[in-house]
Amino acid sequence: MTLGVIVEFIINTLSLGSLYALISLGLVFVFGIMQLVNFAYGEYIMVSAYVLYGLGVFTDLPWPLVFLAAVLTGAIIGFVSEVVAFRPFRGRSLDALLVTSFALSVILQDTVQLSISPRSKAPPFPDFFNQNVTLFGIVTPLRSYLMIGTTVLLLVGLSLLMRGTVLGIAMRGASENFTTARLMGVPANLVISTAFVISGLLAGIVAIFWTARSGAVEPLMGSAPLLVGFIAVVIGGMHSLVGAVVGGFAYAAVANVLSLTLPTSLLSFRDAFMFVIVIMFLVLRPEGLIRGSYAEERVG
Amino acid sequence: MSEPVLDVRDIHVAYGAVKALDGVSLHVLEGELVSLCGVNGAGKSTVLKAIAGVLKPVSGQILLAGQQIAGKVPEQVHRLGVSLVPEGREIFPSLTVAENLRIAAFGTYKAARFAADLEDVFGLFPILKERYRQPGGLLSGGEQQMLAIARGLMSHPTLLMLDEPSLGLSPNMVDSIFELIENLKGRGMTILLVEQNAERALQLADRAYLLSTGRLAFGGRPEEMGDLVDIASVYLGTHGEGSKP
Numbered sequence: 448m449t450l451g452v453i454v455e456f457i458i459n460t461l462s463l464g465s466l467y468a469l470i471s472l473g474l475v476f477v478f479g480i481m482q483l484v485n486f487a488y489g490e491y492i493m494v495s496a497y498v499l500y501g502l503g504v505f506t507d508l509p510w511p512l513v514f515l516a517a518v519l520t521g522a523i524i525g526f527v528s529e530v531v532a533f534r535p536f537r538g539r540s541l542d543a544l545l546v547t548s549f550a551l552s553v554i555l556q557d558t559v560q561l562s563i564s565p566r567s568k569a570p571p572f573p574d575f576f577n578q579n580v581t582l583f584g585i586v587t588p589l590r591s592y593l594m595i596g597t598t599v600l601l602l603v604g605l606s607l608l609m610r611g612t613v614l615g616i617a618m619r620g621a622s623e624n625f626t627t628a629r630l631m632g633v634p635a636n637l638v639i640s641t642a643f644v645i646s647g648l649l650a651g652i653v654a655i656f657w658t659a660r661s662g663a664v665e666p667l668m669g670s671a672p673l674l675v676g677f678i679a680v681v682i683g684g685m686h687s688l689v690g691a692v693v694g695g696f697a698y699a700a701v702a703n704v705l706s707l708t709l710p711t712s713l714l715s716f717r718d719a720f721m722f723v724i725v726i727m728f729l730v731l732r733p734e735g736l737i738r739g740s741y742a743e744e745r746v747g
Numbered sequence: 748m749s750e751p752v753l754d755v756r757d758i759h760v761a762y763g764a765v766k767a768l769d770g771v772s773l774h775v776l777e778g779e780l781v782s783l784c785g786v787n788g789a790g791k792s793t794v795l796k797a798i799a800g801v802l803k804p805v806s807g808q809i810l811l812a813g814q815q816i817a818g819k820v821p822e823q824v825h826r827l828g829v830s831l832v833p834e835g836r837e838i839f840p841s842l843t844v845a846e847n848l849r850i851a852a853f854g855t856y857k858a859a860r861f862a863a864d865l866e867d868v869f870g871l872f873p874i875l876k877e878r879y880r881q882p883g884g885l886l887s888g889g890e891q892q893m894l895a896i897a898r899g900l901m902s903h904p905t906l907l908m909l910d911e912p913s914l915g916l917s918p919n920m921v922d923s924i925f926e927l928i929e930n931l932k933g934r935g936m937t938i939l940l941v942e943q944n945a946e947r948a949l950q951l952a953d954r955a956y957l958l959s960t961g962r963l964a965f966g967g968r969p970e971e972m973g974d975l976v977d978i979a980s981v982y983l984g985t986h987g988e989g990s991k992p
Contacts, residue, residue: 632854
């Protein structure tokens with residue numbers, strides 16, 4: 448193995464891991480507070496990607512505004528879906544919330560399918576996004592570095608929010624013990640809405656970079672990142688934000704190792720190997736790499 | 748004394764089909780320490796949870812300084828001046844002592860007051876100052892109980908409710924917890940105390956109530972409790988119908 452291969456592996460793992468880390472963070476933010484696996488999360492990404500496509504194709508808006516609109520769309524849809532879809536069922540069973548998230552997922556998919564098109568579309572991206580740059584002798588599209596940089600900024604920002612602000616402290620407290628946080632005066636609605644807004648923001652950012660990689664938007668595109676999020680979360684741990692980030696990077700590292708080491712004849716079975724690893728995690732270390740602290744309790 | 752700080756009137760609470768409280772009425776006057784006694788499962792914690800808004804009564808009224816609070820959510824009740832120090836302490840384990848105390852002032856935070864409140868709490872519990880930057884989960888049981896009570900005080904409650912504060916603590920620590928409760932009472936704090944250790948609780952209490960399987964078996968002065976009710980029979984479960992042994 449040459450040095451070049453190692454450097455390339457590191458860059459690929461960091462950029463892919465950044466994307467995966469953001470995906471799983473978005474899932475865990477909501478799960479941490481509500482113990483709810485939000486199956487509509489993939490559709491937040493999908494809708495944001497369509498905004499990217501729509502504004503990119505049909506308007507002359509400058510790129511920063513298009514990206515901003517896509518990200519804000521994610522935040523808004525996160526917020527609205529919590530208020531409209533999840534809040535009325537919050538006092539009910541967790542099953543009711545799960546079914547609600549499935550329903551929301553299907554409704555969003557069908558709405559886009561019927562109102563736009565079931566076929567995939569190619570959103571435009573600014574040229575610099577896919578421009579190749581050479582760093583350490585490795586040729587990589589610039590978006591890989593943008594992905595890494597964005598993720599670093601986001602992780603710093605989120606950790607400042609969670610450690611340095613009262614709202615963040617309250618959210619961490621609520622994810623450990625929701626009822627006790629309420630007994631201290633932390634409003635349930637505020638904490639849950641914030642979790643959904645952050646989850647949606649992350650979905651909007653993921654939409655940009657996911658679509659830039661795949662080059663297409665389509666109504667069912669949300670299931671792929673959702674699956675990525677699940678796997679990353681199984682590896683990293685469902686009960687801590689750090690676990691989500693670690694899981695995202697670990698997933699990317701394992702996926703890249705498999706790509707490099709599997710013989711060509713087995714390469715198409717890469718995902719099967721990945722799932723074997725996931726199953727081993729579920730059997731041997733179901734709490735994930737990072738255990739986190741939490742109470743087996745849910746919002747009631 | 749005019750209006751009671753807390754006036755609970757005939758509340759009924761059920762967990763699904765299981766009745767937990769079957770018409771409980773009690774009140775706490777300003778500056779009083781009222782002790783709520785009874786065996787495990789009698790419904791003591793249920794009373795506190797209903798007052799704090801964690802459980803919704805099926806019927807009945809809960810008045811806080813004359814204002815109806817039955818049916819309000821916990822964060823609203825807390826803002827109106829009720830602090831519940833929950834059973835089992837319920838410290839946020841990964842949050843530092845500092846963060847635990849900061850959350851406790853979430854709904855009632857005033858920047859001008861916060862530093863003084865912290866100093867006040869450190870005066871009562873010097874150990875919390877030493878442990879200020881440590882995660883709550885690393886504290887000993889007694890230190891966690893101190894932190895839990897400190898959290899309860901951060902919002903300047905008009906009513907402090909303590910649920911089993913001495914549970915699971917070493918005898919020494921039990922002594923200091925009761926000393927502290929006496930100290931708080933001396934400051935004029937209005938306290939509703941639920942305690943397994945009925946003897947100790949009754950020594951401190953101005954008045955006492957005895958719960959037995961979701962109903963009041965007694966309410967009055969602590970020293971009368973022994974005269975009127977055979978406490979042993981209540982605690983051993985031969986009092987009332989359907990009591991647990």
